[in-house]
Amino acid sequence: MDNPASYNRRSFLRNSVTGTTGLLLGTGMLHAATAEPKEKEIVYRTLGKTGFRLPVVSMGVMRADNPNLVKAALNNGMVHLDTAHGYQGGRNEEMLGRLLTEYPRDRFVIATKVKGENDDFDQSARTVRARFEEKFEISMKRLKLDYVDILYLHAVSSKKEVQYEPYIQTMTRLKKAGKVKFIGVSTHRNEPEVIRAAIESGVYDVVLTSYNFQQDHLKDLEKAIDEAAKAGLGIVAMKTMAGGYFDKERTQPINTQAALKWSLQNPNIHTSIPGFTNFDELEQNLEVMRDPSLTSDEKKQLRLSYGYDTLYCTGCENCLRECKMKLPVPDIMRSYMYTYGYRSPALGKEVLSSLNLPENACADCQSCEVHCTKKFDLKAKIRDIQRLRHVPADLLV
Amino acid sequence: MLIFLPALQVHSQITFPQIKGYEMVKEYPLFVPANLWDYINGAADAYTANRFVDLEIAEYVKGNRRIKAEVYRHESPDHAFGIYSMERSPGYNFIDIGAEGYQEGSLVHFVSGPYYVKVLSVDTGKKVEKEVYNIASEVWTSLGRDANMPALLSLFPDDGLREKSQAYTSTSFLGHEFIGDVFSAAYLKDGKSFTLFAGKRSDPVEIEKLIQQYKQVASAHQPLNDGVVAIKDKYNGMIYLQQKGNILLGTTNIDDATEAVQLLESMQIGNISF
Numbered sequence: 001m002d003n004p005a006s007y008n009r010r011s012f013l014r015n016s017v018t019g020t021t022g023l024l025l026g027t028g029m030l031h032a033a034t035a036e037p038k039e040k041e042i043v044y045r046t047l048g049k050t051g052f053r054l055p056v057v058s059m060g061v062m063r064a065d066n067p068n069l070v071k072a073a074l075n076n077g078m079v080h081l082d083t084a085h086g087y088q089g090g091r092n093e094e095m096l097g098r099l100l101t102e103y104p105r106d107r108f109v110i111a112t113k114v115k116g117e118n119d120d121f122d123q124s125a126r127t128v129r130a131r132f133e134e135k136f137e138i139s140m141k142r143l144k145l146d147y148v149d150i151l152y153l154h155a156v157s158s159k160k161e162v163q164y165e166p167y168i169q170t171m172t173r174l175k176k177a178g179k180v181k182f183i184g185v186s187t188h189r190n191e192p193e194v195i196r197a198a199i200e201s202g203v204y205d206v207v208l209t210s211y212n213f214q215q216d217h218l219k220d221l222e223k224a225i226d227e228a229a230k231a232g233l234g235i236v237a238m239k240t241m242a243g244g245y246f247d248k249e250r251t252q253p254i255n256t257q258a259a260l261k262w263s264l265q266n267p268n269i270h271t272s273i274p275g276f277t278n279f280d281e282l283e284q285n286l287e288v289m290r291d292p293s294l295t296s297d298e299k300k301q302l303r304l305s306y307g308y309d310t311l312y313c314t315g316c317e318n319c320l321r322e323c324k325m326k327l328p329v330p331d332i333m334r335s336y337m338y339t340y341g342y343r344s345p346a347l348g349k350e351v352l353s354s355l356n357l358p359e360n361a362c363a364d365c366q367s368c369e370v371h372c373t374k375k376f377d378l379k380a381k382i383r384d385i386q387r388l389r390h391v392p393a394d395l396l397v
Numbered sequence: 398m399l400i401f402l403p404a405l406q407v408h409s410q411i412t413f414p415q416i417k418g419y420e421m422v423k424e425y426p427l428f429v430p431a432n433l434w435d436y437i438n439g440a441a442d443a444y445t446a447n448r449f450v451d452l453e454i455a456e457y458v459k460g461n462r463r464i465k466a467e468v469y470r471h472e473s474p475d476h477a478f479g480i481y482s483m484e485r486s487p488g489y490n491f492i493d494i495g496a497e498g499y500q501e502g503s504l505v506h507f508v509s510g511p512y513y514v515k516v517l518s519v520d521t522g523k524k525v526e527k528e529v530y531n532i533a534s535e536v537w538t539s540l541g542r543d544a545n546m547p548a549l550l551s552l553f554p555d556d557g558l559r560e561k562s563q564a565y566t567s568t569s570f571l572g573h574e575f576i577g578d579v580f581s582a583a584y585l586k587d588g589k590s591f592t593l594f595a596g597k598r599s600d601p602v603e604i605e606k607l608i609q610q611y612k613q614v615a616s617a618h619q620p621l622n623d624g625v626v627a628i629k630d631k632y633n634g635m636i637y638l639q640q641k642g643n644i645l646l647g648t649t650n651i652d653d654a655t656e657a658v659q660l661l662e663s664m665q666i667g668n669i670s671f
Contacts, residue, residue: 062439063446065483068632069572086440089484089506115438117519131519155438188434238439275442278569279632 040290042077045270048234050182050205052109052149054080056264057289060238060275062087067099069282074108076286082208082236082273084113084154085139093142101144111208111236112139113154113186116167121160128166136174150206151180157189159197168203182206188239192217192224199231206234211269213262213302214242222266229268237263237272246303257284258298265294319378322370325362328355329370329378336385346396349388361386411453411468414535419457419464428452447480447567448472450511457532462520464503464529466536469513475547475578479565481508487561492530495537496546497561502526505533510543549580552595552646554663557586570594571633571649575610579645591650593660601643608638608645625658641666 043056058080059073065088070081083092093112100108114135120128136151151174153167161167162185171183184206187194191209198204207228215221225235240263246252256274263269276282319329331351339348361382362368368379388396413421425436429451433441436452450470457464471477474496481497484506489499495514498507503525504517516533518525550563562583570576581594598604608626612618617629621637628636637657639646646664651657 060439063442065566066569066572066633072572072632084439086437088440088443089486091484091486094486119519186438188438275439277446277572278574279572280574282572 042289043292045267046234047236047270048206048229049232050150050234052080052234054109054271055289056269056271056292057260057285058082058236058271058273059285060273061092061096063275063277065091065095066277067095069277069279070096070099071102072279073282074103076282077289078286079107080109080111080236080271080273082111082238083143084115084152085135086113086115086154090138090142093139097142097144105145109149110143110145111150111152111184111206112143112148113152114139115154116156116161116164120164120166125166125169128164129170132167132170133174136170136179140179147179147181149181150184151175151182152184152186152206152208154186156185156187156194159193159200162194162197162204163201168201172203182234184208184234184236186238192220195221195224195228199228199233204233206236208236208238208273210239211237211263211266212240212242212259213304222268225266225268235268235270237269238274240272240274255298255301257288258294258302260285260288261292261294261298262302262304264288264292318373319370324365324369325358327357327361327382329382331355332357332361332382332385333376333378335388336381339385339388345388345391346393348385349391349393349396352386352389357386357389411470412539413453413455413466413468414532414539416457416532416535419459419532422456422458423454424456425454428454443483444469444471444480447476447483449476449480462518462525462528464516464518464525464532466532467515467517468536468540469515471511471513474508474510474543474545475549475565475580476567477508477511477513478547479567481506481513482564485561487559489561491561494530494533496544498533500526500530500533503529505529507533507537509537509540510545512540514540547580549595549597550582552580552644552664552666553582553593554665556663557584559583559585570596571630571636573611573614575607589651591648591660593664594645594647594649595664596645598643598645601640604640604643604645608640611636611638621654621658623658623662625654625661627654627657637661 044053045056046053055077057078059070059078059082061070061081061083064070081096083096085093087093096110114132116128117131140148151171153162153171156162171180174180175183182205184204185194185198186208188210195207195209198207209225211221211225229235240260241256242254242259244254244256246254260272260274263272274285276285317330323329332355335348335351338351339345362379370378372378415421428436430445430449433444433449433452448471450472452467452469455466457466469480471480485499489501491497491499494505495507495509498505503521504515506515514533514536516529516536518529547565553563564581566577566579566581568577570579579594579596581592584591584593611628612626615628616631619627621627624639626638628638630636633649635652637648637651637654639661644666646661648657648660651660
């Protein structure tokens with residue numbers, strides 16, 4: 001065979017679509033793969049009270065139009081497929097409907113989504129329910145299924161939408177009728193409000209939410225996710241790639257595999273649904289499915305030097321109340337972040353110089369009485385960073 | 398119910414027509430790739446993959462009736478056709494509008510030049526369907542009434558062609574990152590289903606490079622007569638490729654080499670200048 005290297009590159013993809021067709025094009029065309037390194041096991045988590053045990057990486061089908069890609073995902077261990085009534089004008093569900101007839105029903109967990117209409121709040125409950133159910137029935141016909149595992153109320157961004165009675169009535173009725181196993185909401189704006197509304201309603205089983213390392217409101221979002229997980233809801237993460245670029249001009253690409261791994265560091269994320277359209281992306285996602293650990297190099301690439309959890313002060317100001325010496329701890333932590341996170345010790349020194357710190361901050365305290373909500377070792381960090389004050393500015397960049 | 402991010406300061410490209418009896422209202426911001434998710438959520442990714450530029454929306458209001466016209470602009474007619482063909486079903490009711498278009502109830506979708514247009518109403522009934530069609534027709538006029546289909550589609554032979562199966566894939570055709578900007582069409586002939594595809598590049602060297610890349614990821618490959626290359630694709634089965642200058646031709650779901658070569662020869666390359 002002409003290209004053993006590329007065969008080995010994919011050698012861990014044990015099951016292709018075509019398998020061994022027995023087709024030969026001539027002599028010397030094929031040879032067996034070399035011995036494969038031992039594969040890691042797939043990492044599974046349970047999707048809340050649904051009880052579904054899912055690999056941590058699933059498939060967001062929305063952009064895919066090649067059934068062979070979906071088959072390869074399923075044949076290599078993925079279980080959960082996510083689509084929606086509105087994707088590709090319905091063709092996405094139709095593609096899945098044709099493909100899934102080849103698999104036993106218990107081999108996959110499928111979610112679809114139905115969106116309300118813009119004027120639903122101005123319509124009668126009866127009209128809203130009828131419209132919603134009509135869309136759902138169209139989805140079921142396309143998918144050629146008797147039931148879906150998860151039905152989401154699609155793309156909501158307010159408590160009002162989440163708790164709108166006609167939606168809840170329709171979805172719970174479909175669940176009682178056995179056409180839907182579990183119901184959920186999907187959101188990519190105002191996520192904490194939506195998630196808390198879902199918890200409060202008491203009817204939803206799953207939440208599908210945007211979740212990535214670039215979000216501005218990450219602290220509140222993680223808190224809401226934590227509350228949802230404690231309430232037994234399954235949590236699925238989407239938009240984990242954070243747009244794929246650090247900058248609007250799209251000149252600084254994000255390591256999307258690292259970004260996906262970052263989202264899975266949160267144990268409350270039960271699975272994720274990256275959307276992918278080619279086998280290279282599938283490969284990368286299968287790797288994460290078996291090893292979601294985030295290396296320090298990947299953290300650096302995500303500009304999370306020294307780890308997100310050790311660098312970014314959330315500004316809660318708990319420390320200002322508790323520090324005996326009344327040190328401006330959040331500002332000192334900002335200096336630390338500039339120095340080690342942004343790799344700009346000059347900026348870090350500039351901040352320190354503006355703070356009028358005592359010569360040896362923390363020296364008078366035997367032990368630190370501050371309870372940092374990020375569990376920073378504040379004494380160690382302050383001792384470390386204040387050394388900058390003694391470095392001449394012209395030696396720093 | 399809808400919350401939008403502030404629109405970017407981009408000048409409107411479209412003059413929506415005035416429709417007698419209707420008040421035209423423009424309440425929606427201009428959507429661009431950065432905020433299209435806010436309007437069509439996850440479906441936006443397929444649009445941005447087809448080099449979506451912007452979306453302008455106008456609503457035509459008469460009493461309680463609202464008919465919305467959405468004009469999606471893409472970088473090229475090929476890309477507009479790409480997203481249009483992705484969402485189109487062969488079973489739709491095709492009508493004489495745009496380069497191609499259909500009406501399903503009170504919804505009309507069509508493609509014309511770099512525009513993919515959707516005109517729709519939540520109301521139902523024959524009267525509103527007629528009004529939706531009329532507005533769609535007026536919008537087509539305001540966009541210049543371009544009725545040309547992408548030129549490369551003329552390559553595909555008619556014999557066995559499944560109606561309305563022609564499509565354009567901008568990225569990751571057959572699930573391979575290195576194959577994009579490809580037209581394809583589905584066929585049914587003598588009980589066999591297969592696909593023909595074609596892509597054009599500015600330089601023959603780009604086609605050579607693409608074929609080389611495909612060989613590198615193939616399970617096996619073999620040159621045949623007439624410059625045809627047989628590729629055993631681990632995921633997609635047998636693929637046959639042929640380079641004609643700066644045009645790539647290909648088949649999928651055909652196992653027999655002789656048959657594949659004949660099909661490649663039937664692609665009407667003479668219609669295309671290169």
